[in-house]
Every structure is written in C-alpha cells, then in structure tokens.
Amino acid sequence: MDDQVFDIVVVGGGINGAGIARDAAGRGFSVCLLERSDLASATSSASTKLIHGGLRYLEQYEFRLVREALAEREVMLRIAPHIVWPMRFVLPHRPEMRPRWMIRAGLFLYDRLARRISLPAHEAVDCRTHPYGAPLDPHITNAFAYSDCWVQDARLVLLNARDAAAHGAEILTRTAMVATTRHADHWEVSARSEDGTHRRLRARLLVNAAGPWVMEAFGMAGQTPRGQVRLIKGSHIVVPALHDGAQAYLLQNDDRRVVFVIPYEERFSLIGTTDVFYEGDPRQVHASEAEIAYLCAAVGKQFKKAPEPADVVWTYAGVRPLYDDGSADASTVTRDYVLEMDAGQGAPLLSVLGGKITTYRRLAEEAVGHIAKATRHAAGTPWTATAVLPGGDLGPGGLAAFEADASRRHDWLPPAMLRRLVRSYGSELDLMLDGATSLAGLGAALGGGLTEKELAWMLRHEWARTAEDVMWRRSKLGLHMTAGEREALVARVG
Template sequence: MDRVPHASIDRPDTAAPTEAPGEPLRCDVLVVGGGINGVGIARDLAGRGLKVVLCEKDDLASHTSSSSTKLIHGGLRYLEYYEFSLVRKALQEREVLLKSAPHIMWPLRFVMPHDPAMRPVWMIRAGLFLYDHLARREVLPGSETVDLRRHAAGAPLKGLYTKGFVYSDGWVDDARLVVLNALDAQAHGATILTRTRCTEARRSAQGWEATLKTAHGAVVHVQARALVNAAGPWTEEFLRRDAGQKNTKSLRLVKGSHIVVKKMFDHPMAYIFQNPDKRIIFAIPYEDDYTLIGTTDVEHHGAIGTAQIDESEIAYLCEQASRYFRKPVTRADVVWTYAGVRPLLDDASGDPSAVTRDYLLELDTAQAPLLSVWGGKITTFRKLAEEAADLLCPPLAHTPSGWTEGRFLPGGDLSAFIGAPQRPDTDFERFDQALAQRHPWLPARVRRRLARAYGSRVGLVLGAAAGLADLGGEVAPGLYEAELHYLCAHEWATCADDVLWRRSKLGLHYTEAQRDAVVQWFATHAVGAAREPAVAS
C-alpha cells in the first residue's frame, strides 16, 4: 500500500491579510519553510516578541520532516565518523524533548545483536560507554549487555545471535512534532500560512520585499526586516531562483526510504542491525500492528518533491532485515513505504552515509539580514532554532534570550490530569488512565490514539461530548467528525492526506474504501469546517 496523495479540496482563500487592501503584510521576520526547522525557528522568534510570518508551499511536514525514521537519538553510528560534537548535542537534547511533549515522544530501548563479522565487541562497548556519558541522563537508562538466548529480544532472531547490547534513545511522531511547534508559534503571535509559496524575495538595505502566492492564486505581499531560509531540500534552489542569491553553498540530497511490514515481534523494544556494507538499519515497533524498517542512504538526483522508494531499496531492506530475523522479510510482506530527501550540507564525502548530519547556520548581513539553514536533524531542531534566533536578534536590535528549554509543547503539560510531572513515560500512562476515568465511554483504542495525538489538548477534540454520538458521524473506524472539524479549524488540515498520513497514520490502518470515505468527507464538509487563522495586523 504505497502512499498515493489525494488532491486538496477546493476551498475559499482565507489567507488574505487583514491590512488595508493593497497594503503589504509587515513583519520582523519572514520564515520560508514549514518543516521542523522552520516551525522551530518561528516558535522561538515569536516567543521572543518578534512579529513572525511563516509560509510553506505545501502542508506542514509534508516532505522530509514526515519521512524520518522517527527517532529522538544521539546517532550512535555517527561516533564512527568522529562526529562527537553532533552526538553530544543530540544526546543533550533527547531528554529536553522527551519532557516537553510526553504524548508524542517517549523513551525506547534498542537492541543490537552482535555479529562477530561486523564491529568487534570492544568497539561496541567503547561506543556505548561514550553514548552513556557524553551527556547527562535523568530519564533514560544506560546500556547493558544481554544474553539473547534468554532475553525477550532474542526470540524473533536467528539462533546464531547469542549476545546483544541494549541502549536507550527515544521515539517521536515527527509530523505531529512539526504541527505542535507551529501551534506554539501561532500562540505566541506568529502567522502560519500553509500552501502558500514564496515566489520572489527582493532584498535591500532596509528589508525584504516578498511575494507569496497561495494554492488558489491569491497574492500576498510581505515586507520583512529579515528573512529565514528554512526550505529544507529546497534551501539552495530558493536562494538562487527566488531570492536572487547567486553565490551559495551546496546541498547533498540523500534519499532515505523505509518499509512497513506486519508486526514481527511482540515486545516494545526496537532493533539496530549492522549490515555488511557497514551501514545500519532499524526495526521499530510501529502503530501497534506493524514494524518499521529503515533507512537507506541513496543519492537523489530527481525532482526534490517526488522522491519515492525504488525496488532495489525495498530488496535491500528486506535482505538486511532477513539476515537477523528468523522469519524472512519478503517483498510480499511490505504493506506501505515512504521516502524523504535529507538536505545534507555537501562536505565532499564519497559515501552518502558518511555525509555529516550536523547543521550550519549562515547569517548574511551585507544588506537586510538573511539566515539560511543548511542541514540538520529532528533531534537537534530546538537547539538549532535557539541558535538561529540568537544569531538573528542582534542585527534586529532585539535583546530577549532563548526560552524554549524546559517549556512544554502544546498538549505536553499533563498536570491538569495527573498533578506534578514525574517522568515522561510514566506521566503519559497516568494521563491515559485519567482520561479513561473522565471519559469511560471512549473505546480504549480510540482513547489512547487521541491521548497520544493531542495530550492535554484532547478536550478541544472531545468538547462537551458525553458519548460517541456527541462526536458526530464515524467517518472511518475510530475517526469521528469532531476530530476532523478540530483538525481543519486548528491544525491547518485541508485534505484527507493531511489527516491520514501526517496528523495521524490512520491511512495505514484503513482500507481503500475507508480512506476514500475521509476524502469524501472533505469534499462535502471541510469548506465550512476549515478556517485558516487570520493574518495578524
């Protein structure tokens, strides 16, 4: 079941500015790009009191930021490439992120079966020692060696794997992480314009004059004191084509592809497998009923927004997973695939797997400030955003400092349900229990999905409902009209794909007929339900 996007619904243009007709929309900073880095920067800047407008040509997280392996991790394998600074920075961020949104992020234990033909035991132990000690840990337990002949993680594996190493990282719903940052940016005064492309940006000493065009052809003119280029894989292209900057750095576009198969093991741990080509792949519990296997590293030379997995990548992932699992993984087992293009800063490395995953923030103040984001990874997005804001505030004569560390993302503060937080994983379980007591009429599977997706904002979905009938019609199994109305009104959803593949992964669980029912709902209901936030004056 490869993903086939549906067309967006036809709906009125509601993104027109509130300024007088003909007047440009004025702001301090225009952010181009609605992936994780763009929304993170918009959130940080808006929280410091700057007036921010963010435009995204498609849906939030519709490309790279919804196509990751969905891990909050330090990057154990990057130690082999001596990326100690990147690994340390990522390790420091793991628990900051886990505590900020325990509904969409949680700790995950990883099992690495030892293959003597790969890395020797001493090298793995040395790497795990560094991994345990490069950053302080309060929530995540340290690494350990296990006997796979007796450990639960050994049961699905071939008998030749008798020793394993277990360590901690975290899981994240990547697309929802993007939406939560956009919601928080908006709560701090930012204007979020989805399906709105920046077609031209002209620079002078006084500022930027930008032209935005919505999917329906409406034009919005923006005057900004500074511009942030967070266009991800399009960063270089945007600078050259739309912003008139000819001398730019270069990106290395590397495709990462994943396959999803029916659940291959029952325990809650994930696997990290070493391959003969010195790469690694993960096998991760996914959406209750599935296992996610990925990723590949393949040079991408085609159109950026149309990356898809190819058969050789599927064969590679099946073959490498089958080296470890007792039950082989075959092409017939694959129920869904996805692929994304990683925008990596070109460091002239020959091996795509060796290209740095670190980021570079480039500030140009020759005229009005221009900040370009090169590279990056989900785990370090908050730190990247903080550093970007630190760079951009001085030329704007703005003094407030960073504020996001230790702050909850929308829905992450569960204290109204559970009291004082203790640790993110157990806090969520207590929240789910409290939700069950408050709404005993909610089916357990629906309740837990809503708890995971919305956290303490779940009341915005449920409203005053006292039973399932109060949630409106059941458009598809477990998906009621009340949730669809909420997603259209508050989370920028405009078509079925936004709901089925980004705001949730319900599309993976539904039949084609059930997915079509959601498409039909949008065709008949969403025009009246969806309301984009007005542009602040």
C-alpha cells in the first residue's frame, strides 16, 4: 500500500469528511479518506439528530445560514428519505421569555425563508384542548407547532462514505494520519492502522476535516490557520418516554437557551442539548452530573412529568468545533462554517472550520469547487443534491408506500422490526435480508432485535469492527439490549 497516489486525502470520517469524499469521488477525483477511529465516532454521532434551519439562530440575525439550512431540509428528504423524516415541533409559549408576537413573527419568517415542498407551515395551538398540550404543565395554555426533520446522524455519515466508496474512494477506518510532509506538488502522508500497519500516501491536495482535532491536524501539517475554532460540549440524556405521540417539544429555558424533548427509539425521550465551552480531550467527553441535572430541571419546569437524574438510561456528549466568532456565550457562537484554503507554500491544504450537520452537503459542494480550482482539475457538475444515498430509492410513494409494500412482501417480520429495518436500510432492505423468508433465516437473535444476518451486513458492508460500532452508531440497539446481551455482543465482535 506504500506510495499510493490520490488527488485528495481527506482526514476525518465525520459528516464533513464523508460528504467531501462522496462529492469529490463522484466528480472524478481519486480520494482516500482516513479516520483513526470509526466513522462518525465523535461529533457526528453526538448531535441532537435534527435536520433543521435553526429557529433560534434568527435571533442572532443568521438569516443566510437559516435560509441555506431550510433549503437543505428538502434536499435531505429527497436523497435520504429512509433515515430523514419530518417531525412536528411544539413550542410552548412562556410570556416571561419572549412575547407571543415575536415568536409568531419568527415562525412566519422561518416558513418563508426557503421554499417549503414537503413540510406544513406553523400553527397556533391551544394547549387546553389540543393533544399536544397533554404532557405540558397546566399553566401553559398556548403553544406553536412548526416542522423540521429528524435524522439518524451516524447512518448519514455511513451512507455518504458508502456512496463515496461506490464512486471509487478508498475508505480507511481505524487508520490515523501520524505525520505529513508538504512538497511543492504533493503531500506525503504517513498513516498507521490500529493493527500497526503503516501506509505512505501521496496526495495533490490534503483536506483537514478532523472536527474537534482540526487544530491538531494543522499542527501535524506544520501550518498555522488564519481562523480558529471553539470547542463547545453538547450533552444529551435519554429517559423513558415522557409523552405519547410523534411530536417533539422545543422548550424555552430560563437562561434563554432552548432544550429539545424528542421521541426516541419508540419508547424513550431524547433530551438535549447543553452548550458548554470545553478545553479537555475530546476523546474523554461525557455528560456531567451538572448537565444531567440542568436538562432534567429544564423539562421539569414545563412538563407534568418531570424526569429525574435517576431516570436516565443513557447519556452521550460530543464536542462541536465551531468557528470562533468571538462570542462570549457558548450558545451564540455561530454554526456557520469557513473553508480555509492554503495554496501559497506548496501543495494545497483545505481546512473545514465549523459547520452543522444540516448543511454538510452544501459545505462539501463548495469545498469540492475550491479543490477543483486549486488543483486545476475539471470541477464537473455538482450532483449530490439529486443523487439519492444508498437505500434512498424508495419509489414514488415515498417511505410510507415502501414500508407498506415491504410489509406485504415480508409479512413474517414483526411490525416493529420491519419499521426499524426500513428506516435503517431503505431500498437495500432485501439485500440485507439476503433471501431470508423467516425469522429463522435471519440466524440467531442477538438481543434488542439484532440478528446474525444484520450483524453480518454491518461487518461486511458498513465498516463495523466492534460491538460499540454496532450498538451505538450503526444502530441504537444497545438501548434495547440487556446488560448480558451487550456483554455477549462484545465477546462475539470485540
């Protein structure tokens, strides 16, 4: 594998790195992506799992960012309808926080900043009579409902990487860049896989998409960035379901931040997120007791059923590498991105500073345009806005029609299991089932709905190497397994 030559080496297997690899490979670049751990093993699997415009960013006058993100909602619904789907959000009105007219004006603007095709407009809700008001404290009498989208974030990264590989990219997980040298016309990159294998790669251009480690990658490349990033920790908790229905809630907290309460994995509620400046090792990030208490208290102020820290069944935290705009408040640091191209002292270096999962595709499209210019490579036609991701070709009837047809063809699958599989594999469902016509044909049950057949697919086609990859990134089946089943999977997979 020594002295492999690529047009581009991408460092970082999060959403931005995978998105850039996919776009570039589809335009004819030879691409290698290096990820020292698992795909989406850091920030990109620790999001609030929303494809949204960012309603609260309107207060910060980030109209361009919100408009771009709102437009991307429709794109994502088209290209990944199996893992991205609409969700209705309920915003309880607290007069002491923001006046009613301000919220209504913001929602009016939110509905109109970008063209809506699939999602309904906002509406006022009387919490005393509408089902949306049922879980809320009785003193909350009014609310608004609006639409955004939910996404399986880690699978979004995975599908971008799989599509990149389908277009010829080499995806090297568990492979770290350990050194790099800049030459006049290429980068020489030394990489080491976790089994100790060393590789030497050459690239006409290096992409630094290392997320929380973007500054570390700058140092390894011997470069000094013009911009900086701020590391912001966001923590989430999962508790038994706090309400019935498919709607989520956006709660205005006393500190003027917002907290989401989102239906999660059929029988849980996902609550998040916090915004805390972070200076530690991103590999060691976790939800603190103070953050868990903060999230429980925020919900308890507005829900009849207040979660307690003892109710928490799982937590996760991630570090967001946001572009440093000088803000003193972690919640107001911009979620916009900056692409920094350094082409002055040898082979070009493109670095990604900031960004959010909703706008990753636009970021990648813009990045590949810069790459083409810097390398004098024919840019090709932008293509990712209309090309579905693997599993996304559901047919004219969309997700509901596809699921109904799959239910008829596979009536031996329990409905809950079929629903999960459709929302994981989409039109690749039959490929994953690999001819099975009964539950017995799926092999042994491994817990939480996981079977030998599905595990084999993850190991063979999705770069899964460990039980953690399977339980918490390729799926969230760890939530549905017993401790014994999780231990058995660790013993089986590693």
